[in-house]
Amino acid sequence: MKDNVIIDLKNISVAFDGEQILKNLNLYIRDKEFITLLGPSGCGKTTTLRIIGGFLEPDEGEIVFEGKKINGVPPHKRQVNTIFQRYALFPHLDVYENIAFGLRVKKWPEKKIRDKVNEMLTLVNLKGFKRRRIASLSGGQQQRVAIARALANEPRVLLLDEPLGALDLKLRKDMQVELKNIQQRMGITFIYVTHDQEEALSMSDTVVVMDSGIIQQIGTPEDIYNEPKNAFVADFIGESNILDGVMREDYLAEFSGHQFQCLDEGFQKNEPVDVVVRPEDVDVVPVEEGMLSGTVTSVTFKGVHFEIIVDIGGFKWMIQSTDHQAVGNTIGLKIDPDAIHIMHKSAYSGAFGDYSSFSDEIDRLSDPAEEEA
Numbered sequence: 001m002k003d004n005v006i007i008d009l010k011n012i013s014v015a016f017d018g019e020q021i022l023k024n025l026n027l028y029i030r031d032k033e034f035i036t037l038l039g040p041s042g043c044g045k046t047t048t049l050r051i052i053g054g055f056l057e058p059d060e061g062e063i064v065f066e067g068k069k070i071n072g073v074p075p076h077k078r079q080v081n082t083i084f085q086r087y088a089l090f091p092h093l094d095v096y097e098n099i100a101f102g103l104r105v106k107k108w109p110e111k112k113i114r115d116k117v118n119e120m121l122t123l124v125n126l127k128g129f130k131r132r133r134i135a136s137l138s139g140g141q142q143q144r145v146a147i148a149r150a151l152a153n154e155p156r157v158l159l160l161d162e163p164l165g166a167l168d169l170k171l172r173k174d175m176q177v178e179l180k181n182i183q184q185r186m187g188i189t190f191i192y193v194t195h196d197q198e199e200a201l202s203m204s205d206t207v208v209v210m211d212s213g214i215i216q217q218i219g220t221p222e223d224i225y226n227e228p229k230n231a232f233v234a235d236f237i238g239e240s241n242i243l244d245g246v247m248r249e250d251y252l253a254e255f256s257g258h259q260f261q262c263l264d265e266g267f268q269k270n271e272p273v274d275v276v277v278r279p280e281d282v283d284v285v286p287v288e289e290g291m292l293s294g295t296v297t298s299v300t301f302k303g304v305h306f307e308i309i310v311d312i313g314g315f316k317w318m319i320q321s322t323d324h325q326a327v328g329n330t331i332g333l334k335i336d337p338d339a340i341h342i343m344h345k346s347a348y349s350g351a352f353g354d355y356s357s358f359s360d361e362i363d364r365l366s367d368p369a370e371e372e373a
Contacts, residue, residue: 006031006156006189007052012061014047014213021047022058022213029191031156034183036192038200039210039236045193048210049159052191053082066156079156083146083163089134095121095145096130102153120148123182140171147182157189164199176203197237201225209233230343234276235352241282241317242353245275245342253342256292256312260335264342274343276353279307279320281339290332296325309355316355 007029014022022044029035037045050056051063054075063070070078089098099120103113121127124144134142143163150158160179164172180203183190194200200207201221209216209224209232217229228234231242245255250265255275267273287293294312301307308319310331317333325331 004030004032006066007191008062008064009048009051010062010064012048012051012058012063014044014051014056014058020213022051025061025213025215027208027215027218029157029189031189032187033205034180034190034192034203035206035208036194036200036204037208037210038194038197039216040195043210044213045195045210046161049082049161049191049193052157053080053159054078055082080159081150081153081155081157082159082161083150084161086166089142089145089149091134093134094130095126095132095134095137098134098145099149099152102149106153116152117148120152123151123185124148125178139167140175143167143175144178147179151182151186151188155188157191158183160190160192162194163192164194164196172199179203201237209236211236227341228276228343230346231274231276231348231350231352232346234274234341234343235348239279239318239320240353241277241279241355243275243277243315244350245273247271247273247342251337253340256315258291260291260340261337262340262342263337264340267342267344272345274345274349276341276343277317277335277339279318280305281335282317282319282321283334283336284308284319284321284323284325285332285334287330287332290334292333292335293330294333296327296329296331299325299327318355 005028009025009027012022012025025048037048039045047056051058054073057071065078090101093101096117099117100113103116117130121130124147126141126144126148129141134145137145164175167175176199192203204221206218207221207224208218211232217224217233224233225237228237234240234242243255245253247267247270248254248259249269251262253260253262253273253275292312294310294317296308297311297316298309299306305320305322306324308321308325310317310319310333319333
């Protein structure tokens with residue numbers, strides 16, 4: 001039995017103009033959970049959100065809310081509120097009246113409305129802003145008004161569709177912290193949609209990685225990052241070197257022409273596999289101390305570290321190191337067993353992992369002689 005489940009999506013399928021958007025999707029969401037649907041444009045994450053909100057009906061499947069099927073129930077009758085990337089605030093109303101709007105529709109008494117609006121203004125750090133016009137607010141302040149208005153209606157679930165997409169980087173990071181704090185203080189379920197991996201990892205209790213209408217992996221941010229299920233997840237969540245390999249036996253993988261001790265088991269002997277090594281988990285060492293060696297083809301300063309592209313047998317690795325390396329240097333690489341993650345082959349095998357585009361391909365694209373040829 002699934003404990004504490006508030007929403008259960010069962011075998012949900014949706015097609016638009018003959019194109020399958022969601023394919024037999026199954027997902028349950030727990031009460032008071034911060035869950036993020038993460039994936040590229042067109043993966044089906046916003047469609048999933050719209051189905052939960054009642055803005056779209058699935059072609060097949062059931063939407064269950066606290067044990068009751070709610071297919072066909074209109075949005076305003078669901079215990080759910082939605083915040084979109086465009087906040088849809090009323091420009092002719094001030095901050096107070098924007099937040100109070102839904103409560104007036106519900107015919108709350110004026111004192112109760114005033115108490116709730118003041119509570120929400122305190123929650124989103126906008127005390128003293130109640131009579132401000134919407135047009136006079138910054139993007140971050142408008143975001144807070146949208147959150148306050150949605151939460152004033154006391155929904156059981158808040159749906160957030162890329163709500164930080166219009167904000168600049170620093171403000172977006174501040175609001176990530178703010179949203180997580182609000183969710184914890186209010187103790188309600190947040191279902192968040194984004195294509196931004198950092199947002200998903202920093203805010204969520206659970207991350208649902210989607211592609212082509214199918215859930216690729218569900219897990220904690222740590223699980224998704226450290227134990228990706230396939231090459232798509234490994235590539236989408238952070239940078240990854242993804243290589244063809246062979247599992248010679250339990251705890252022994254072969255790739256890049258060498259055998260490496262690892263922590264993985266349960267694969268068939270000599271099974272072809274995908275190998276993931278994160279750039280930050282590779283140590284740069286003198287060539288004679290390295291398990292592998294290669295030539296530096298590109299170096300980019302990233303502030304905290306250098307992003308170094310290394311050619312090893314024709315495959316371009318990405319390494320993140322605080323030590324600068326010069327282009328053309330030959331360096332050694334050391335990889336500890338716990339830095340190697342083994343995945344079964346999938347439909348995504350071979351599609352990711354080689355960082356050629358950081359060096360040779362860009363050189364060719366920018367070569368005017370080749371452009372004229």
